[in-house]
Amino acid sequence: MARTFRGGVHPPDGKAATAGLAPQRIAPEAALVISLRQSMGAASAPLVAVGQKVLRGEPIGKPSGFVSAALHAPTSGTVKKLTTMNDPVTGGKVQAIELEPDGEDRWHDACNQPRAWRDMAPEAVRQAVADAGLVGLGGATFPTHVKLTPPKGTAVDTVILNGAECEPYLTCDHRLMLASPGEILEGLDVFMRATGAPRGVVAVEDNKPDAWRALRDAAADLKHVEVLALPVKYPQGAEKQLIKAVTGREVPSGGLPADAGVVVQNVATAYAAWEALAWQRPLTERTLTITGDAVSRPGNFSVRLGTSVPSLLERAGLDAEAVGKVIAGGPMMGLALATIDTYTIKGLSGLLCLKSPEMFAHGPCIRCGNCVDACPAGLVPSTLSLLGEAYEDTQLDALDAAMESGLMDCIECGSCAYACPAGRRIVHYVRFLKAERRKQLARERERKSQQQAAVSK
Amino acid sequence: MTRLTVSSSPHIRQTDSTAKIMWSVVAALTPALVLSGYLFGWRALWVTGLSVLTAVVCEALAQRLRKTPVTIGDGSAVITGILVAFCMPATVHWYVPVFGSAAAILIAKQCFGGLGCNIWNPALVGRAIVHVSFAKDMNPSSYPVVHVEPSSSWLSDVLRHFTIDVTAAGDAAATAVDAITGPSPMAILKKGLASPDALVGSPAEQFTHVLRGQAPHLWDAFWGNIGGNIGEVSALLLLAGVVYLVVKGYVRWYSPALYLGTVAVLAAVLPLPLGPEGARWVWAAALRSGPDGMLYPLYHLVCGGLMLGALYMATDMVTSPLSPRGQMVFAVGCGVLTVLIRLYGGYPEGVCYSILLMNTAVPLIDRWTRPRVFGTGHKKPAPGASS
Ligand code: SF4
Numbered sequence: 001m002a003r004t005f006r007g008g009v010h011p012p013d014g015k016a017a018t019a020g021l022a023p024q025r026i027a028p029e030a031a032l033v034i035s036l037r038q039s040m041g042a043a044s045a046p047l048v049a050v051g052q053k054v055l056r057g058e059p060i061g062k063p064s065g066f067v068s069a070a071l072h073a074p075t076s077g078t079v080k081k082l083t084t085m086n087d088p089v090t091g092g093k094v095q096a097i098e099l100e101p102d103g104e105d106r107w108h109d110a111c112n113q114p115r116a117w118r119d120m121a122p123e124a125v126r127q128a129v130a131d132a133g134l135v136g137l138g139g140a141t142f143p144t145h146v147k148l149t150p151p152k153g154t155a156v157d158t159v160i161l162n163g164a165e166c167e168p169y170l171t172c173d174h175r176l177m178l179a180s181p182g183e184i185l186e187g188l189d190v191f192m193r194a195t196g197a198p199r200g201v202v203a204v205e206d207n208k209p210d211a212w213r214a215l216r217d218a219a220a221d222l223k224h225v226e227v228l229a230l231p232v233k234y235p236q237g238a239e240k241q242l243i244k245a246v247t248g249r250e251v252p253s254g255g256l257p258a259d260a261g262v263v264v265q266n267v268a269t270a271y272a273a274w275e276a277l278a279w280q281r282p283l284t285e286r287t288l289t290i291t292g293d294a295v296s297r298p299g300n301f302s303v304r305l306g307t308s309v310p311s312l313l314e315r316a317g318l319d320a321e322a323v324g325k326v327i328a329g330g331p332m333m334g335l336a337l338a339t340i341d342t343y344t345i346k347g348l349s350g351l352l353c354l355k356s357p358e359m360f361a362h363g364p365c366i367r368c369g370n371c372v373d374a375c376p377a378g379l380v381p382s383t384l385s386l387l388g389e390a391y392e393d394t395q396l397d398a399l400d401a402a403m404e405s406g407l408m409d410c411i412e413c414g415s416c417a418y419a420c421p422a423g424r425r426i427v428h429y430v431r432f433l434k435a436e437r438r439k440q441l442a443r444e445r446e447r448k449s450q451q452q453a454a455v456s457k
Numbered sequence: 458m459t460r461l462t463v464s465s466s467p468h469i470r471q472t473d474s475t476a477k478i479m480w481s482v483v484a485a486l487t488p489a490l491v492l493s494g495y496l497f498g499w500r501a502l503w504v505t506g507l508s509v510l511t512a513v514v515c516e517a518l519a520q521r522l523r524k525t526p527v528t529i530g531d532g533s534a535v536i537t538g539i540l541v542a543f544c545m546p547a548t549v550h551w552y553v554p555v556f557g558s559a560a561a562i563l564i565a566k567q568c569f570g571g572l573g574c575n576i577w578n579p580a581l582v583g584r585a586i587v588h589v590s591f592a593k594d595m596n597p598s599s600y601p602v603v604h605v606e607p608s609s610s611w612l613s614d615v616l617r618h619f620t621i622d623v624t625a626a627g628d629a630a631a632t633a634v635d636a637i638t639g640p641s642p643m644a645i646l647k648k649g650l651a652s653p654d655a656l657v658g659s660p661a662e663q664f665t666h667v668l669r670g671q672a673p674h675l676w677d678a679f680w681g682n683i684g685g686n687i688g689e690v691s692a693l694l695l696l697a698g699v700v701y702l703v704v705k706g707y708v709r710w711y712s713p714a715l716y717l718g719t720v721a722v723l724a725a726v727l728p729l730p731l732g733p734e735g736a737r738w739v740w741a742a743a744l745r746s747g748p749d750g751m752l753y754p755l756y757h758l759v760c761g762g763l764m765l766g767a768l769y770m771a772t773d774m775v776t777s778p779l780s781p782r783g784q785m786v787f788a789v790g791c792g793v794l795t796v797l798i799r800l801y802g803g804y805p806e807g808v809c810y811s812i813l814l815m816n817t818a819v820p821l822i823d824r825w826t827r828p829r830v831f832g833t834g835h836k837k838p839a840p841g842a843s844s
């Protein structure tokens with residue numbers, strides 16, 4: 001089986017600065033501000049009142065709906081106020097809870113207790129995962145229990161743990177695989193139990209041979225688990241591409257991984273699942289990489305949710321004068337922050353601080369074909385960017401043409417724009433078109449409901 | 458804190474740029490240009506310089522008029538200027554390159570919206586236009602080359618090459634210019650095979666006769682020691698330039714390889730008309746029975762505009778298909794058309810029109826050869842069925 005996928009690029013990985021650095025654990029600080037939007041889907045609803053005392057692991061936000069995640073106090077202390085903060089994902093304002101730590105960092109009584117989880121039924125495992133507030137820690141922040149509940153009619157036979165960490169600069173997953181291979185494999189077992197999948201695979205890119213070896217040794221006695229070293233290529237860690245590389249199957253266009261019989265979870269999520277099941281510790285901490293040429297002390301940091309980003313960056317030695325761009329996540333898919341005045345959330349896998357932002361000149365497309373070669377989704381990115389421009393130019397049928405060209409199949413991996421010599425802002429135009437498409441659908445829905453209302457009158 | 462830049466991902470890109478690609482092509486064409494200065498004297502450089510200057514000025518002018526940013530620094534107009542000049546003999550009047558380049562930039566490029574929007578390769582359009590407008594200039598009865606009597610110092614010999622005016626051929630005073638060569642080798646082959654003599658004796662003998670009697674030696678034709686257009690004479694240097702571009706990743710090797718390969722194969726196997734108006738047809742394979750039999754397809758490769766066209770015009774990114782499969786179809790199509798025109802058409806040369814024709818077909822080819830969208834089309838076995 002060819003363990004690869006179509007397209008992709010090889011950006012310089014920038015990992016050397018932090019790959020050798022074990023995470024420093026940062027104690028909870030003066031004040032934690034915990035966003036109520038920590039996952040895809042609906043934000044959680046606050047469960048605490050101002051002045052209330054909470055212990056670590058105590059629920060402070062409850063999921064609103066199925067695609068939503070629970071939220072827990074990252075340390076013990078007092079709820080100072082219900083407030084708002086800058087969302088590091090959308091850039092908008094979100095509701096948040098400000099917590100003043102009491103310095104004791106005491107776990108809630110129901111937490112941090114060993115549990116014989118192997119006897120639990122799949123539903124109970126999924127419920128425990130949901131109760132622990134797990135979301136995809138690779139950055140997608142999709143609620144984990146939702147992914148572990150495949151839609152009716154699909155059967156999952158393989159769980160893949162994503163240890164590719166194909167985003168340049170980020171090394172937090174690498175360090176986790178080195179430090180806790182056994183726990184990660186336990187987490188894989190949790191996922192296999194929850195989905196009933198008989199087979200588990202851990203996929204690592206072969207630029208991390210030490211992590212691969214650690215996992216392989218830890219998995220030596222596990223019959224149903226395979227540890228693979230995949231050739232380095234971005235976006236190896238993209239869900240559909242990883243499934244293709246590992247199993248040879250293609251998730252159908254518009255479908256879910258479950259349609260290919262697979263569930264993919266990040267290695268850090270697996271570690272969190274082990275903590276949740278085996279120790280009843282909800283997700284209150286994560287490791288992230290802080291790096292880039294604008295910090296003098298790059299490294300990996302294990303931080304509680306709600307830790308102030310400016311103080312973290314100061315700890316990493318941010319050159320506040322020189323920094324030109326701060327990216328939440330990696331350089332290929334991460335989000336450029338408008339302000340660093342924010343707090344860590346579950347999905348924040350890295351803070352990349354760059355002095356000079358790369359310039360995308362957005363010259364005319366010279367039809368070199370690099371983007372076509374690079375696109376893992378088999379699209380013609382050049383065409384999509386031209387259609388985006390046309391639509392912006394009020395050529396409204398360009399949106400239909402883009403839909404026909406597979407707009408919705410774009411995974412926004414950025415390979416095309418990375419490879420484009422003309423520096424075209426292809427992903428920007430794809431996002432623009434997708435947003436316009438969503439607006440179009442909303443308009444149509446509204447029109448339909450209005451018509452129905454008119455008919456029923 | 459300084460203001461943070463906010464922009465869509467990705468936040469890094471590779472180091473190539475449009476300008477870098479274009480200037481690399483200019484660099485790849487430079488050796489051939491220097492050689493033509495040596496072969497044809499300073500006029501070759503002058504014609505090329507004039508052509509480049511016109512192209513750049515026209516580009517800037519048109520962009521001013523269209524109120525778009527002036528991008529003459531990206532080198533694309535320079536390439537067009539060089540290629541237009543490369544398609545003409547060094548002996549042309551000064552207004553021929555000026556007219557050709559102006560037509561290339563203004564009509565073929567800027568009228569369509571500038572870089573990236575043109576359908577046809579601008580240089581080829583320029584060439585086609587001057588070909589019909591200045592037929593005499595473009596098809597001289599002979600191509601003079603500079604000839605210098607060897608002196609004691611090779612360096613001064615080489616330098617003298619560059620100082621001689623090739624248009625002074627026939628001038629009694631200018632003994633350094635030889636009008637030794639007749640028409641271009643492609644024309645010689647075509648004419649020779651179409652002459653009444655071609656019906657005498659076996660095709661192989663006749664072919665040898667044409668080759669030995671009239672055409673230049675293949676090796677001379679390969680490195681450039683023949684009469685011809687400024688940039689077309691040296692297959693060797695053009696190849697060297699393209700190897701550089703392939704290494705840099707700006708030209709995909711299969712594109713020129715398929716074009717040249719198609720020409721060689723078809724020239725080796727297709728039937729040829731012999732004698733006036735194709736009185737007798739023979740399979741090209743019949744030529745092979747003679748001592749020079751294998752040479753026929755090789756002449757097709759190294760002579761005329763094929764190298765310049767296959768290596769630098771059919772590989773023009775803007776006017777060729779986007780996907781690798783499309784580029785392959787395009788290259789093979791160019792090869793087929795070139796041979797058909799050369800063997801059966803009215804012109805000895807078919808490169809220019811075959812590429813222009815294929816340029817026209819690019820949108821169609823792009824449509825046919827669109828990559829398969831991930832997760833569509835071919836079916837993978839269902840999870841249960843896979844082992
Ligand atoms: S961002 Fe979209 S169009 Fe660009 S390479 Fe990735 S999948 Fe293809």
Ligand code: SF4
Binds near residue numbers: 365370371
């Ligand atoms: S990589 Fe850029 S210049 Fe090349 S075809 Fe794609 S969009 Fe056009």
